[in-house]
Amino acid sequence: MSRPTIADIARRAGVSKGAVSFALNGRPGVSEDTRARILAVAEEMNWRPHSVARALGGARADSVGLVIARPARTLGVEPFFAKLLSGLQAGLSAHSVTLQLMIVEDVQEEIRVYRRWASEQRVDGLVLVDLRTRDPRIDVVDELLLPAVVIGGPGRHGSLCSVWADDREAMTSIVEYLAALGHRRIAHVAGTPEFRHTRRRARALRDAADRLGLAGVESLHTDFSDTEGAATTRTLLSRRERPSAIVYDSDLMAVAGLGVATEMGVSVPGEVSIASFDDSVLTELTHPAITALTRDTYAFGERAALALLDLLADPNAPREVKTETPRLTVRESTAPWSGR
Amino acid sequence: MSRPTIADIARRAGVSKGAVSFALNGRPGVSEDTRARILAVAEEMNWRPHSVARALGGARADSVGLVIARPARTLGVEPFFAKLLSGLQAGLSAHSVTLQLMIVEDVQEEIRVYRRWASEQRVDGLVLVDLRTRDPRIDVVDELLLPAVVIGGPGRHGSLCSVWADDREAMTSIVEYLAALGHRRIAHVAGTPEFRHTRRRARALRDAADRLGLAGVESLHTDFSDTEGAATTRTLLSRRERPSAIVYDSDLMAVAGLGVATEMGVSVPGEVSIASFDDSVLTELTHPAITALTRDTYAFGERAALALLDLLADPNAPREVKTETPRLTVRESTAPWSGR
DNA sequence: GGAACCGGATAAACCGGTATAGTACCGGAC
DNA sequence: GTCCGGTACTATACCGGTTTATCCGGTTCC
Numbered sequence: 001m002s003r004p005t006i007a008d009i010a011r012r013a014g015v016s017k018g019a020v021s022f023a024l025n026g027r028p029g030v031s032e033d034t035r036a037r038i039l040a041v042a043e044e045m046n047w048r049p050h051s052v053a054r055a056l057g058g059a060r061a062d063s064v065g066l067v068i069a070r071p072a073r074t075l076g077v078e079p080f081f082a083k084l085l086s087g088l089q090a091g092l093s094a095h096s097v098t099l100q101l102m103i104v105e106d107v108q109e110e111i112r113v114y115r116r117w118a119s120e121q122r123v124d125g126l127v128l129v130d131l132r133t134r135d136p137r138i139d140v141v142d143e144l145l146l147p148a149v150v151i152g153g154p155g156r157h158g159s160l161c162s163v164w165a166d167d168r169e170a171m172t173s174i175v176e177y178l179a180a181l182g183h184r185r186i187a188h189v190a191g192t193p194e195f196r197h198t199r200r201r202a203r204a205l206r207d208a209a210d211r212l213g214l215a216g217v218e219s220l221h222t223d224f225s226d227t228e229g230a231a232t233t234r235t236l237l238s239r240r241e242r243p244s245a246i247v248y249d250s251d252l253m254a255v256a257g258l259g260v261a262t263e264m265g266v267s268v269p270g271e272v273s274i275a276s277f278d279d280s281v282l283t284e285l286t287h288p289a290i291t292a293l294t295r296d297t298y299a300f301g302e303r304a305a306l307a308l309l310d311l312l313a314d315p316n317a318p319r320e321v322k323t324e325t326p327r328l329t330v331r332e333s334t335a336p337w338s339g340r
Numbered sequence: 341m342s343r344p345t346i347a348d349i350a351r352r353a354g355v356s357k358g359a360v361s362f363a364l365n366g367r368p369g370v371s372e373d374t375r376a377r378i379l380a381v382a383e384e385m386n387w388r389p390h391s392v393a394r395a396l397g398g399a400r401a402d403s404v405g406l407v408i409a410r411p412a413r414t415l416g417v418e419p420f421f422a423k424l425l426s427g428l429q430a431g432l433s434a435h436s437v438t439l440q441l442m443i444v445e446d447v448q449e450e451i452r453v454y455r456r457w458a459s460e461q462r463v464d465g466l467v468l469v470d471l472r473t474r475d476p477r478i479d480v481v482d483e484l485l486l487p488a489v490v491i492g493g494p495g496r497h498g499s500l501c502s503v504w505a506d507d508r509e510a511m512t513s514i515v516e517y518l519a520a521l522g523h524r525r526i527a528h529v530a531g532t533p534e535f536r537h538t539r540r541r542a543r544a545l546r547d548a549a550d551r552l553g554l555a556g557v558e559s560l561h562t563d564f565s566d567t568e569g570a571a572t573t574r575t576l577l578s579r580r581e582r583p584s585a586i587v588y589d590s591d592l593m594a595v596a597g598l599g600v601a602t603e604m605g606v607s608v609p610g611e612v613s614i615a616s617f618d619d620s621v622l623t624e625l626t627h628p629a630i631t632a633l634t635r636d637t638y639a640f641g642e643r644a645a646l647a648l649l650d651l652l653a654d655p656n657a658p659r660e661v662k663t664e665t666p667r668l669t670v671r672e673s674t675a676p677w678s679g680r
Numbered sequence: 681g682g683a684a685c686c687g688g689a690t691a692a693a694c695c696g697g698t699a700t701a702g703t704a705c706c707g708g709a710c
Numbered sequence: 711g712t713c714c715g716g717t718a719c720t721a722t723a724c725c726g727g728t729t730t731a732t733c734c735g736g737t738t739c740c
Contacts, residue, residue: 003459005725005726005727006726006727006728007726007727015689015690016689016690016691017690017691017726017727017728018689018690018691018692018728018729018730019688019689019690020727021727021728021729022688022689022728025728028687028688029687029688029689030688030689031687031688031689034688034689048456048459048460049460049726049727050459050460050725050726050727051460051461051462052392052395052396052401052460052461052462052725052726052727053396053695053725053726053727053728054726054727054728055392055695055727056392056393056396056694056695056696056697056725056726056727056728057694057695057726057727057728057729061392063440078422081422082418082421082422085441086443089441089442089443090443093442093443093444098440098441098442098462099440099441099442100403100438100439100440100441101425101429101438101439101440101441102429102433102438102439103426103429103430103433104433115388116388119343119388119390120388120389120390120391120392121390121391121392122391122392122438226621226624226625252621252625255625256621256625259625259626259627262627263627281566281592281595281596282622284566285566285595285596285598285599285626286599286626287599287602287603287627345695345696345697346696346697347696347697355719355720356719356720356721357696357697357698357720357721357722358698358699358700358719358720358721358722359718359719359720361697361698361699362718362719365698368717368718369717369718369719370719371717371718371719374718374719389696389697390695390696390697392695392696392697393695393696393697393698393725394696394697394698395697395725396695396696396697396698396724396725396726396727
């Protein structure tokens with residue numbers, strides 16, 4: 001026989017389907033004796049719940065979805081995503097919840113996937129990443145009544161739960177550190193201004209600069225790619241008044257920037273200091289190793305998974321989870337400013 | 341009303357449930373007129389198939405599974421996986437098949453996941469990675485009657501389909517290139533010998549060395565981590581008779597190795613040449629940029645997805661798909677041997 | 681002694697589709 | 711006029727669970 005059903009168990013144990021269901025789910029309605037007997041039979045027949053059939057009755061799908069709207073080819077290079085994914089996954093597997101992963105080209109397609117998943121009841125909840133300004137996904141997910149966790153910053157996201165780290169404070173710490181080293185002209189090679197976290201960081205930089213009285217501070221936007229990171233660095237270092245320190249929004253761009261500096265014969269950290277907003281092996285392995293804001297992205301993912309599971313279990317779970325602020329790991333790419 | 345069912349459509353269109361099912365699935369049994377009317381009503385009511393209910397009848401789950409048995413924390417750093425994942429994903433989404441991802445600690449747990457998925461009919465097929473010698477997964481998957489694609493090398497894998505690139509030829513090309521540059525002592529910083537691809541590469545190296553009459557050739561095993569890659573490099577470079585060229589099994593280890601060389605004051609490629617078996621931004625961004633075997637991992641993943649979809653559609657689909665052999669991209673880290 | 685109550689169990693409905701047996705009707709051949 | 715075959719469609723069983731209404735026998739209470 002292929003796969004035992006509860007009807008098979010019921011027959012074998014001499015009870016009804018309903019009794020078996022009660023017994024297997026630990027609900028009242030059967031005596032302890034009967035329950036034990038049914039469980040024994042189920043065990044003996046090696047019965048497993050048929051999740052599909054169970055889900056039909058309106059139960060959990062035991063699965064949550066993550067859609068990433070970025071060109072699929074660029075995805076492999078960002079260590080951040082891979083780490084986040086692992087963390088999420090680990091947090092979910094611990095509760096036997098699987099992750100449905102989908103990579104799409106743009107937000108519109110992402111929304112279409114959400115609608116489909118919702119209507120097919122494929123997932124119990126969602127994880128949203130790369131929040132944008134006036135993000136259309138928030139309203140859609142809200143309307144679909146799908147519990148969701150937003151990876152990103154603080155602030156209102158409809159009824160969604162947000163899991164975030166304090167980018168603002170992190171950026172401030174980097175600027176203060178550089179200012180203390182004597183740097184006054186600090187450039188920020190940022191991501192696309194569409195993303196909220198990019199804007200938040202740029203704003204934090206400006207505020208800190210104002211407070212510290214730094215004049216030559218600016219943010220330049222890129223598409224997060226190593227190519228644009230390198231190009232922007234080239235532009236910056238070719239200026240007559242070149243910045244004495246550059247902060248990159250991602251480790252990948254920082255490494256690319258370091259490459260450009262080396263190639264142009266600009267010594268790091270002698271002539272220019274370099275710092276990265278994100279950390280990974282990348283920044284550790286270069287020479288000089290790059291000063292970076294370190295955070296445990298894996299744990300961050302795990303935390304997000306937990307928050308989502310909480311939300312699934314209890315719709316009134318807290319709507320905001322703040323995680324550890326990234327801490328500055330000083331390496332060899334930053335030094336006191338020795339210029340004019 | 342929450343979600344229209346085919347019963348709702350049937351009522352509204354004045355036909356039976358069966359007729360609606362026929363119409364929506366493009367099967368014979370209804371006239372063209374009726375079909376058009378039913379489709380119009382379904383469209384108007386914004387009906388979507390309820391995949392769960394559909395699956396209950398024994399249909400597809402429209403989902404395939406990928407389980408990765410590696411410590412979750414180490415996963416983020418391997419660009420290879422992320423790229424493979426993106427490619428797989430892209431190939432699958434094109435056919436509206438989702439990917440269930442699970443990261444586990446070891447192969448035993450992986451097997452447990454397979455059993456569960458099979459019994460719950462959660463997935464239609466599997467993708468297996470990191471094939472080992474005498475891999476226990478093959479028999480299990482075979483027995484569970486789950487169509488599966490193995491990412492890796494050639495050879496018998498029970499009834500499974502394998503998608504592979506010619507590692508052997510690739511390794512040969514790297515050795516021939518280095519030999520042509522005059523290198524005679526070539527070290528190979530390999531992965532764990534448990535993995536088949538590692539052994540295959542080591543064997544290819546030995547064979548090529550024999551054929552070319554190179555004496556001082558050896559493979560040293562690591563766990564694929566940057567830490568062990570660095571440590572092994574340190575050992576190699578500390579020897580009295582140090583190798584004149586080192587081939588790394590992964591880009592990550594190659595970058596780590598380059599770092600160690602720089603740190604030890606061993607010039608690359610002046611005193612030692614470095615080549616990587618895998619390619620990514622990592623190898624491009626270092627200084628010097630690292631010579632590497634390049635392949636389109638994304639396309640590789642896509643190809644694997646296609647092979648699995650083929651297998652799902654037709655159980656007699658070809659059992660072996662050979663993809664493009666990685667080609668050597670010469671960069672700055674390799675140079676003619678100028679030693680004694 | 682009869683009503684009310686309760687735990688333990690069952691039969692049947694239900695979830696939203698698919699598959700299949702059956703029916704009504706029509707045109708054509710004998 | 712009947713028989714046949716095919717089309718268009720309906721009614722219903724079924725997939726494997728969960729849920730609910732109901733039932734039954736035994737206590738408890740008035």
